[in-house]
Amino acid sequence: MDTSDLSGWTRGSRPDHLFRRFVFDSYAQTRRFLDDMQAVCDACGVTPQNVNFGTTYVNVTISAEGDSLSPADWEAARRIDALVRPASEATQP
Amino acid sequence: MDTSDLSGWTRGSRPDHLFRRFVFDSYAQTRRFLDDMQAVCDACGVTPQNVNFGTTYVNVTISAEGDSLSPADWEAARRIDALVRPASEATQP
Numbered sequence: 001m002d003t004s005d006l007s008g009w010t011r012g013s014r015p016d017h018l019f020r021r022f023v024f025d026s027y028a029q030t031r032r033f034l035d036d037m038q039a040v041c042d043a044c045g046v047t048p049q050n051v052n053f054g055t056t057y058v059n060v061t062i063s064a065e066g067d068s069l070s071p072a073d074w075e076a077a078r079r080i081d082a083l084v085r086p087a088s089e090a091t092q093p
Numbered sequence: 094m095d096t097s098d099l100s101g102w103t104r105g106s107r108p109d110h111l112f113r114r115f116v117f118d119s120y121a122q123t124r125r126f127l128d129d130m131q132a133v134c135d136a137c138g139v140t141p142q143n144v145n146f147g148t149t150y151v152n153v154t155i156s157a158e159g160d161s162l163s164p165a166d167w168e169a170a171r172r173i174d175a176l177v178r179p180a181s182e183a184t185q186p
Contacts, residue, residue: 027140031131038124047120047148048147048148049147049148050145050146050147051145051146051147052143052144052145052146053143053144053145054141054142054143054144055140055141055142
Protein backbone atom coordinates (compact mmCIF):
# COMPACT_ATOMS: atom_id res chain seq x y z
CA MET A 1 0.00 0.00 0.00
CA ASP A 2 1.47 3.34 -1.11
CA THR A 3 1.37 5.67 1.90
CA SER A 4 3.95 8.18 0.61
CA ASP A 5 1.28 10.82 -0.04
CA LEU A 6 0.29 10.84 3.66
CA SER A 7 3.38 12.68 4.82
CA GLY A 8 1.38 15.08 6.99
CA TRP A 9 0.36 12.26 9.31
CA THR A 10 2.39 10.82 12.19
CA ARG A 11 2.25 7.01 12.61
CA GLY A 12 2.18 5.61 16.12
CA SER A 13 1.65 2.25 17.81
CA ARG A 14 -0.22 0.56 20.70
CA PRO A 15 -2.62 0.76 19.00
CA ASP A 16 -1.46 1.30 15.46
CA HIS A 17 -2.68 4.81 14.63
CA LEU A 18 -2.29 7.90 12.45
CA PHE A 19 -2.29 11.41 13.92
CA ARG A 20 -2.46 14.78 12.25
CA ARG A 21 -3.09 18.36 13.46
CA PHE A 22 -5.06 20.69 11.16
CA VAL A 23 -4.94 24.44 11.79
CA PHE A 24 -7.51 26.91 10.43
CA ASP A 25 -7.96 30.68 10.19
CA SER A 26 -11.45 30.78 11.73
CA TYR A 27 -13.93 28.80 13.81
CA ALA A 28 -16.22 28.64 10.77
CA GLN A 29 -13.47 26.85 8.82
CA THR A 30 -12.89 24.49 11.74
CA ARG A 31 -16.62 23.64 11.84
CA ARG A 32 -16.78 23.06 8.08
CA PHE A 33 -13.77 20.74 8.30
CA LEU A 34 -15.35 18.81 11.19
CA ASP A 35 -18.53 18.30 9.17
CA ASP A 36 -16.61 17.28 6.04
CA MET A 37 -14.40 14.93 8.07
CA GLN A 38 -17.48 13.25 9.55
CA ALA A 39 -18.82 12.71 6.03
CA VAL A 40 -15.50 11.16 4.94
CA CYS A 41 -15.48 8.85 7.97
CA ASP A 42 -19.08 7.82 7.28
CA ALA A 43 -18.24 7.10 3.65
CA CYS A 44 -15.18 5.03 4.62
CA GLY A 45 -16.97 3.25 7.46
CA VAL A 46 -14.33 4.56 9.87
CA THR A 47 -15.26 5.91 13.32
CA PRO A 48 -12.78 8.48 14.62
CA GLN A 49 -11.80 7.30 18.13
CA ASN A 50 -10.18 10.51 19.29
CA VAL A 51 -10.78 13.96 17.81
CA ASN A 52 -9.80 17.07 19.70
CA PHE A 53 -10.75 20.51 18.45
CA GLY A 54 -10.73 24.10 19.56
CA THR A 55 -11.57 27.34 17.84
CA THR A 56 -8.94 27.07 15.07
CA TYR A 57 -7.48 23.53 15.25
CA VAL A 58 -8.52 19.90 14.92
CA ASN A 59 -6.31 17.02 16.11
CA VAL A 60 -7.39 13.82 14.36
CA THR A 61 -6.37 10.35 15.49
CA ILE A 62 -7.37 7.32 13.41
CA SER A 63 -6.72 4.19 15.43
CA ALA A 64 -6.71 0.58 14.26
CA GLU A 65 -9.64 -1.39 15.63
CA GLY A 66 -7.61 -4.58 15.19
CA ASP A 67 -3.85 -5.08 15.23
CA SER A 68 -3.13 -2.72 12.38
CA LEU A 69 -4.70 0.07 10.36
CA SER A 70 -7.13 -1.17 7.73
CA PRO A 71 -7.26 -0.09 4.08
CA ALA A 72 -10.38 1.92 5.05
CA ASP A 73 -8.37 3.76 7.74
CA TRP A 74 -5.70 4.71 5.19
CA GLU A 75 -8.34 5.76 2.67
CA ALA A 76 -10.05 7.93 5.30
CA ALA A 77 -6.73 9.64 6.07
CA ARG A 78 -6.13 10.24 2.37
CA ARG A 79 -9.62 11.74 1.87
CA ILE A 80 -9.30 13.90 5.00
CA ASP A 81 -6.05 15.26 3.58
CA ALA A 82 -7.83 16.09 0.37
CA LEU A 83 -10.25 18.31 2.35
CA VAL A 84 -7.44 20.74 3.13
CA ARG A 85 -5.03 20.27 0.23
CA PRO A 86 -6.12 23.39 -1.77
CA ALA A 87 -5.98 25.43 1.43
CA SER A 88 -2.64 26.28 3.14
CA GLU A 89 -1.50 22.87 4.42
CA ALA A 90 -1.10 22.67 8.19
CA THR A 91 2.47 21.77 9.15
CA GLN A 92 3.24 19.74 12.19
CA PRO A 93 4.44 21.98 15.11
CA MET B 94 -25.00 33.79 40.16
CA ASP B 95 -26.59 30.45 41.16
CA THR B 96 -24.33 27.69 39.86
CA SER B 97 -25.67 24.93 42.13
CA ASP B 98 -27.45 23.24 39.23
CA LEU B 99 -24.14 22.73 37.39
CA SER B 100 -22.89 19.99 39.70
CA GLY B 101 -21.78 17.77 36.80
CA TRP B 102 -19.09 20.26 35.81
CA THR B 103 -15.61 20.57 37.32
CA ARG B 104 -14.31 24.13 37.82
CA GLY B 105 -10.65 24.80 37.17
CA SER B 106 -8.34 27.79 36.91
CA ARG B 107 -5.54 29.27 34.80
CA PRO B 108 -7.65 30.01 32.85
CA ASP B 109 -10.93 29.91 34.71
CA HIS B 110 -12.80 27.04 33.08
CA LEU B 111 -15.55 24.43 33.36
CA PHE B 112 -15.03 20.80 32.33
CA ARG B 113 -17.49 17.97 31.92
CA ARG B 114 -17.32 14.50 30.34
CA PHE B 115 -20.45 13.21 28.57
CA VAL B 116 -20.76 9.50 27.81
CA PHE B 117 -23.15 8.04 25.23
CA ASP B 118 -24.37 4.63 24.13
CA SER B 119 -23.62 5.09 20.42
CA TYR B 120 -21.65 7.15 17.94
CA ALA B 121 -24.93 8.45 16.54
CA GLN B 122 -25.83 9.87 19.97
CA THR B 123 -22.36 11.38 20.27
CA ARG B 124 -22.75 13.10 16.87
CA ARG B 125 -26.24 14.42 17.76
CA PHE B 126 -24.86 15.85 21.00
CA LEU B 127 -21.97 17.51 19.17
CA ASP B 128 -24.37 19.15 16.73
CA ASP B 129 -26.73 20.27 19.52
CA MET B 130 -23.81 21.55 21.58
CA GLN B 131 -22.58 23.62 18.63
CA ALA B 132 -26.04 25.16 18.29
CA VAL B 133 -26.06 26.03 22.02
CA CYS B 134 -22.62 27.63 21.76
CA ASP B 135 -23.70 29.62 18.72
CA ALA B 136 -26.84 30.82 20.52
CA CYS B 137 -24.81 31.85 23.59
CA GLY B 138 -22.01 33.40 21.54
CA VAL B 139 -19.53 31.04 23.21
CA THR B 140 -16.76 29.33 21.24
CA PRO B 141 -15.67 26.01 22.76
CA GLN B 142 -11.86 26.21 23.09
CA ASN B 143 -11.24 22.56 23.71
CA VAL B 144 -13.60 19.71 22.84
CA ASN B 145 -12.37 16.14 22.70
CA PHE B 146 -14.59 13.35 21.43
CA GLY B 147 -14.41 9.71 20.51
CA THR B 148 -17.00 7.17 19.48
CA THR B 149 -19.05 7.34 22.69
CA TYR B 150 -17.74 10.30 24.74
CA VAL B 151 -17.35 14.06 24.53
CA ASN B 152 -15.09 16.04 26.89
CA VAL B 153 -16.18 19.67 26.92
CA THR B 154 -14.06 22.50 28.28
CA ILE B 155 -15.49 26.02 28.43
CA SER B 156 -12.68 28.44 29.17
CA ALA B 157 -12.91 32.10 30.16
CA GLU B 158 -11.69 34.42 27.42
CA GLY B 159 -10.93 37.05 30.07
CA ASP B 160 -10.06 36.60 33.74
CA SER B 161 -13.22 34.74 34.66
CA LEU B 162 -16.10 32.86 33.12
CA SER B 163 -18.77 35.14 31.70
CA PRO B 164 -22.53 34.85 32.25
CA ALA B 165 -22.70 33.51 28.66
CA ASP B 166 -20.20 30.76 29.55
CA TRP B 167 -22.35 29.69 32.54
CA GLU B 168 -25.50 29.83 30.43
CA ALA B 169 -23.89 27.68 27.74
CA ALA B 170 -22.92 25.10 30.39
CA ARG B 171 -26.46 25.11 31.73
CA ARG B 172 -27.98 24.63 28.25
CA ILE B 173 -25.47 21.89 27.37
CA ASP B 174 -26.52 20.08 30.55
CA ALA B 175 -30.13 20.35 29.47
CA LEU B 176 -29.25 18.45 26.27
CA VAL B 177 -28.57 15.30 28.28
CA ARG B 178 -30.74 15.74 31.37
CA PRO B 179 -33.62 13.41 30.21
CA ALA B 180 -31.03 10.77 29.20
CA SER B 181 -28.96 8.86 31.80
CA GLU B 182 -26.65 11.58 33.21
CA ALA B 183 -22.94 10.89 32.73
CA THR B 184 -21.13 10.73 36.06
CA GLN B 185 -17.59 11.89 36.43
CA PRO B 186 -15.13 8.87 36.46
